[in-house]
Amino acid sequence: MTREHEDLLSLLTEVRSRLLITVRGISDGEAAKRTTVSALTLGGLIRHLATGERLWLQILRTADGSLPEGMLDTAQYTMSETLSHWLSAYETAAAETDAYVASLPSLDVEVRLPTTPWSPPEPQFWSARRIVLHLIHETAQHAGHADIIRESLDGANSTAQLA
Structure with a gap:
C-alpha cells in the first residue's frame, strides 16, 4: 500500500468516525x-x-x-430496520472498502461508471482515487447534516461530544 492509499484511507476513516459520533447514545426512535x-x-x-x-x-x-442493484433506490435516506442494523452494515461496508482499496497496486486504475438518469450522455470513467475522494466528500457532507440533525434533536453535536 502506498502513502497515498494510507493518507486517503486515513482521511476516510476520520470522516466516518466524525459521522458516527452523531449517533452515539440515541434510540431507534430518535434515529x-x-x-x-x-x-x-x-x-x-x-x-x-x-x-x-x-x-x-x-x-x-x-x-x-454495470448498474449495481439498489443504486436507483429512492428510499436510501429513510431508516428501515434498526439503527444497530445500519451501523453494522456501515462498519462492514467500510471494512470491505478499505481492504479492497488497500489491495489495489495503484489508485490510477480507472472504472467505467454506470449510466443513471443523471449521467451525462457519454460514458464516464473515474479512477479509484476519485472514487475514494468521492466517498470522503459524501461522508463529510452528510456528517455535517448529521451534526445539525443531532443538535436539533437534543442539543448535542459532534464538537461537544468529542470533549
Whole structure:
C-alpha cells in the first residue's frame, strides 16, 4: 500500500468516525426522527452511507459500468430496520472498502461508471482515487447534516461530544 492509499484511507476513516459520533447514545426512535424541514434523519443518513459504500465498492470491483442493484433506490435516506442494523452494515461496508482499496497496486486504475438518469450522455470513467475522494466528500457532507440533525434533536453535536 502506498502513502497515498494510507493518507486517503486515513482521511476516510476520520470522516466516518466524525459521522458516527452523531449517533452515539440515541434510540431507534430518535434515529428515525426528522428534526428539521428536511426529510433527513440520522438513521437514514447511516443507511444511505452504508448503502453508498457498498454500491461504490461494487462499481470499483466490476469496473464495467454495470448498474449495481439498489443504486436507483429512492428510499436510501429513510431508516428501515434498526439503527444497530445500519451501523453494522456501515462498519462492514467500510471494512470491505478499505481492504479492497488497500489491495489495489495503484489508485490510477480507472472504472467505467454506470449510466443513471443523471449521467451525462457519454460514458464516464473515474479512477479509484476519485472514487475514494468521492466517498470522503459524501461522508463529510452528510456528517455535517448529521451534526445539525443531532443538535436539533437534543442539543448535542459532534464538537461537544468529542470533549
